[in-house]
Amino acid sequence: MAVVVRRGRVLVTIFATVLIGSILCGQDASSPIAGPLSPQDSLSHFKLLDGLRMELVASEPQVIDPVAICFDENGRMWVVEMRDYPHGPAEGEDPRSVIKTLEDRDGDGVFEHVQVFADKLLFVTGVQPWRGGVIVTMAGEVAYMKDADGDGRVDVRETWYKGFAQENSQLRANHPKFGLDNHIYISNGLRGGSVVDARKPDSKVVELNGKDFRFDPTSFEFEALTGVGQFGLTFDDYGNRFVCSNRNPLKHIVLEDRDIARNPSYAPPTAVHDVAAAGEDSRIYPISRAWTTSNLHAGQFTAACGCLIFRGNAMPERFYGNGFTCDPTGNLVHRELLGASGATFTGRPDREGVEFLASPDEWFRPVNLAHGPDGALYVVDMYRAVIEHPQFMPDELKQRPDLALGTDRGRIYRITAQAKPDQFRWPQLGDVPSNSLPTLLEHPNSWQRETAARLLYERQDKSAVEGLSRLITSGNIPAARVHALWALDGLGSLSAEQIQAALHDEEPAVRAQGVVLAAAHMNESPSLRTAILKLADDDFAPVRFQVALALAPVQDAEEVAALRVIVLADARDVWARRAAAIASGERTLELFEGIVSQLPWGGRAAKPDEIDLIREFVTLATASKEDGAESRVLTAILDLPSNEHADRLRQIALQTFAEALPRRRTNLAALLKATEDKTQVEAVRAMFAKAGGVASDTSASAADRIEAVKLLASDENNQETMVALALAEPVQSVRVQAIDELSRSSDPMPWQELLAKFAGHSPSIRRAVINAALANEARTTMLLDAIEANHIKVAELETAQVGRLLKHRNSELRERAGKLLAAAIPEDRKKVLEDYQVVLKMDADPKRGQPIFKKNCATCHRIGEIGVNVAPDISDSRTKQPAQILADVLQPNRAIDNNYISYSVITVDGQALTGIIASDTATSITLRQPEDKTVTLLRSDIEEMRSNGISLMPEGLEKTIPPQDMADLISFIKNWRYLDGRTPLGESGD
Numbered sequence: 001m002a003v004v005v006r007r008g009r010v011l012v013t014i015f016a017t018v019l020i021g022s023i024l025c026g027q028d029a030s031s032p033i034a035g036p037l038s039p040q041d042s043l044s045h046f047k048l049l050d051g052l053r054m055e056l057v058a059s060e061p062q063v064i065d066p067v068a069i070c071f072d073e074n075g076r077m078w079v080v081e082m083r084d085y086p087h088g089p090a091e092g093e094d095p096r097s098v099i100k101t102l103e104d105r106d107g108d109g110v111f112e113h114v115q116v117f118a119d120k121l122l123f124v125t126g127v128q129p130w131r132g133g134v135i136v137t138m139a140g141e142v143a144y145m146k147d148a149d150g151d152g153r154v155d156v157r158e159t160w161y162k163g164f165a166q167e168n169s170q171l172r173a174n175h176p177k178f179g180l181d182n183h184i185y186i187s188n189g190l191r192g193g194s195v196v197d198a199r200k201p202d203s204k205v206v207e208l209n210g211k212d213f214r215f216d217p218t219s220f221e222f223e224a225l226t227g228v229g230q231f232g233l234t235f236d237d238y239g240n241r242f243v244c245s246n247r248n249p250l251k252h253i254v255l256e257d258r259d260i261a262r263n264p265s266y267a268p269p270t271a272v273h274d275v276a277a278a279g280e281d282s283r284i285y286p287i288s289r290a291w292t293t294s295n296l297h298a299g300q301f302t303a304a305c306g307c308l309i310f311r312g313n314a315m316p317e318r319f320y321g322n323g324f325t326c327d328p329t330g331n332l333v334h335r336e337l338l339g340a341s342g343a344t345f346t347g348r349p350d351r352e353g354v355e356f357l358a359s360p361d362e363w364f365r366p367v368n369l370a371h372g373p374d375g376a377l378y379v380v381d382m383y384r385a386v387i388e389h390p391q392f393m394p395d396e397l398k399q400r401p402d403l404a405l406g407t408d409r410g411r412i413y414r415i416t417a418q419a420k421p422d423q424f425r426w427p428q429l430g431d432v433p434s435n436s437l438p439t440l441l442e443h444p445n446s447w448q449r450e451t452a453a454r455l456l457y458e459r460q461d462k463s464a465v466e467g468l469s470r471l472i473t474s475g476n477i478p479a480a481r482v483h484a485l486w487a488l489d490g491l492g493s494l495s496a497e498q499i500q501a502a503l504h505d506e507e508p509a510v511r512a513q514g515v516v517l518a519a520a521h522m523n524e525s526p527s528l529r530t531a532i533l534k535l536a537d538d539d540f541a542p543v544r545f546q547v548a549l550a551l552a553p554v555q556d557a558e559e560v561a562a563l564r565v566i567v568l569a570d571a572r573d574v575w576a577r578r579a580a581a582i583a584s585g586e587r588t589l590e591l592f593e594g595i596v597s598q599l600p601w602g603g604r605a606a607k608p609d610e611i612d613l614i615r616e617f618v619t620l621a622t623a624s625k626e627d628g629a630e631s632r633v634l635t636a637i638l639d640l641p642s643n644e645h646a647d648r649l650r651q652i653a654l655q656t657f658a659e660a661l662p663r664r665r666t667n668l669a670a671l672l673k674a675t676e677d678k679t680q681v682e683a684v685r686a687m688f689a690k691a692g693g694v695a696s697d698t699s700a701s702a703a704d705r706i707e708a709v710k711l712l713a714s715d716e717n718n719q720e721t722m723v724a725l726a727l728a729e730p731v732q733s734v735r736v737q738a739i740d741e742l743s744r745s746s747d748p749m750p751w752q753e754l755l756a757k758f759a760g761h762s763p764s765i766r767r768a769v770i771n772a773a774l775a776n777e778a779r780t781t782m783l784l785d786a787i788e789a790n791h792i793k794v795a796e797l798e799t800a801q802v803g804r805l806l807k808h809r810n811s812e813l814r815e816r817a818g819k820l821l822a823a824a825i826p827e828d829r830k831k832v833l834e835d836y837q838v839v840l841k842m843d844a845d846p847k848r849g850q851p852i853f854k855k856n857c858a859t860c861h862r863i864g865e866i867g868v869n870v871a872p873d874i875s876d877s878r879t880k881q882p883a884q885i886l887a888d889v890l891q892p893n894r895a896i897d898n899n900y901i902s903y904s905v906i907t908v909d910g911q912a913l914t915g916i917i918a919s920d921t922a923t924s925i926t927l928r929q930p931e932d933k934t935v936t937l938l939r940s941d942i943e944e945m946r947s948n949g950i951s952l953m954p955e956g957l958e959k960t961i962p963p964q965d966m967a968d969l970i971s972f973i974k975n976w977r978y979l980d981g982r983t984p985l986g987e988s989g990d
Helices: 009-020 039-043 434-442 446-459 462-474 478-490 496-503 508-521 527-537 541-550 557-569 574-598 608-622 629-638 647-664 668-674 678-696 702-712 716-728 732-742 749-756 763-774 777-788 799-806 811-822 827-841 846-856 882-890 963-978
Strands: 052-059 066-071 077-081 097-103 113-121 124-130 133-138 141-146 156-164 174-178 184-187 193-197 211-215 222-226 233-235 241-245 248-253 272-274 305-309 323-327 332-341 344-349 366-371 377-381 411-417 901-907 912-920 924-929 933-938 942-951
Touching: 039 052, 039 411, 066 124, 066 366, 066 377, 066 411, 077 124, 097 124, 097 133, 113 133, 124 184, 124 446, 133 156, 133 174, 156 211, 174 233, 174 446, 184 233, 233 305, 241 305, 248 323, 248 332, 248 344, 305 366, 323 366, 332 366, 434 446, 434 462, 434 478, 446 478, 462 478, 462 496, 478 496, 478 508, 496 508, 496 527, 508 527, 508 541, 527 541, 527 557, 541 557, 541 574, 557 574, 574 608, 574 629, 608 629, 608 647, 629 647, 629 668, 629 678, 647 668, 647 678, 647 702, 668 678, 678 702, 678 716, 702 716, 702 732, 716 732, 716 749, 732 763, 749 763, 749 777, 763 777, 763 799, 763 912, 777 811, 799 811, 827 882, 827 963, 846 963, 882 963, 901 924, 912 933
Parallel strands: 124 174
Antiparallel strands: 052 411, 066 077, 077 097, 097 113, 124 133, 133 141, 141 156, 156 193, 174 184, 184 211, 211 222, 233 241, 241 248, 248 272, 305 323, 323 332, 332 344, 366 377, 377 411, 901 912, 901 942, 912 924, 924 933
């Protein structure tokens, strides 16, 4: 039954909020508010950028737990309510997700009319209007639902696709969106799936591991796409697709999987670009007490979702094309200014230290954003005490009592320019005849354009063709011309002449879309190929990028020449290089030779991007299937100029070539022995000799020496130089590289000495030596011999290295390692740990544990504001169980990070010092000692330096920390972040 709130307290409350609660910029942020607040009270605390206002358009009880909204062609707001978050229904109970429609029938901006469209659904995540109903993502499927009899309730329900993963309520397929190319796109939610067309028993299966999904809603063809988005998907005006995930607020999908598939021999490192700073590089500025599961993530994105490229017209023009992302953990919406960067984009925050929208109300949980028919930005607020799935919580929080608080609340806001009119007439595009829809493609609000485009594709009405054709050449805005192209394509009425017009459009973005369409229609009209080739030297990088992809795979010398033009023009753009690599197909060798012959080496040193280009194409060309490819690549490398500017590039090219040869089942030494071209042999030998000199030259830069070492690894005659560098080189980075290169050799000679002198190695050298030992069975045997002889302590192996030993494919080595590792913990330490197990069952108080930590641990460890950072960071203990913390305290030498092993140093004047190595250079070392003291020593002043093979943390703390104090200490380490009492714990955290 529809609910129309015309009278009474609810409507009055909301209406008052709209009139007197609108937020203007400059309002000072108040102190964090624990909540919950009423809708009008919450609205009064927002901080919003200048020139904007924010209005409440719907709230509880009309909407509960909203996670997504969209508007249909007649201005109805469709609301997805995920009431079953996070656990889902209990056994025997009905699912609780709901889809509603809301209407503003009096034009005051408040959606007062509410209709339940469908209920008892499981984990609904998104809706997309289609042919009078909606496409729905939910419960591992894509469904279609429609009200066939006009009563507002679903009557038609069809499952279209099924097989999406359902492991976690917040990692599911979501955000179905109609794209520029007349497909429905879906963000996969990270967990994959094996998707089939549920209507076809013999349907193909599409695997979605690491992929997103799209389908044509008329032909129902479907495929996997490059991804992967977690909860969010958006487009710009020209079909560029963006997604997000917890730590990645805005990612651009640069290369589609269908493009990459055109060259099975090429594997790009990534197909996705972080437009906004991600992970630990991201910065957000909450004005609430933004509690993150890991304290190390404070001030960073941890729950990025609901990304949107804003393209409405109800906010000032400066916001058009900006990227917006929600962070419900931070109680804010973040804004990025986007700029072109080759084939992709770069983002930057509008202002440091200030967010687009933020609230001190800790229950404000923005989870999604949407465009409206009015051109406004809509914010979906789930309004919960907690937005976090228990699966990702530390154990002590999994049963926190406030997980379900807020399941009776939810708010939706509209943000517009401050001067926006108070009355708005919602559009009725469903009543607009098809031949009038093309005029809406010129609307300044993208919602109007995209809705018109969708209706054109739905109706398949050819009466619109004439109006669309006019737009191709006379459309006033580029977005209209692009929409007209794709709309005609969707109607099967796009001509080669219209594509040609797009290829000659004055707007670069239109030309780029023209190339995409030309590539799809090239077989029907060969003249399009000629037109595409002419755009290889277009002034606009994205056009050249699309030309490269359109040519994939190149078929003849003319196309190779066009590709070469693109590569030379875009050498600094990694995405252009990747597109060219895809397009090169089986003619990579020809392309490489052309690039090398035409790069402007002249009288200057190669630029970094040119070096990267040569590395990439040497590798690709060496992998060519053509006969004699190795010889031709080597010839091209040796034909590079030999002068002070080009010699480093020649060296890097030769080194890259040598590294690529093993994939062809050969190596550089074998190639030189087999060649009859003695001139080539002499040239390579000369390069080896020069590299040997650079590698040993202590006055050369570390970077140049490292490059030289890489090349020397291919020279059988320079092994003595490599061994000398591995054994005694003072510059640590050069020495590590020498050890790494020697690890590819089966010669056991240097490893006896490297392992015998293990105690004197710095942390980086120790790590390199152990990793090299584990790469070869003979060396692994030598490592186990050294452990058995106590030259190397088990504790000096890192956790990952221990894991490699215990999982070694050689059963004899695996068993021997297991015995040695088991015997490494002294019996007295085992006994102490056994005796102290009673601690784990004691009632503990983290407040009592705080002074115990300060007394016994703070000289080396820091938690919160207590202590110093000398030893490893133990403040983020969310993944550690109390039993593990107890073992770490009582058995500090059981496993030690190499960066924190204690060293003893004797100076030439007899001074004895102990500490961990904080810095290690060619001329000095710096020791860090308890209480954060540091001592820097010249190497010339050091007589002896040895690892103690133990941690700075002493054994025997049980002598000063009795069991009850130990229980309290562990409780403090585990629960210190909850001492303010604002994060309620479940039983496991007591």
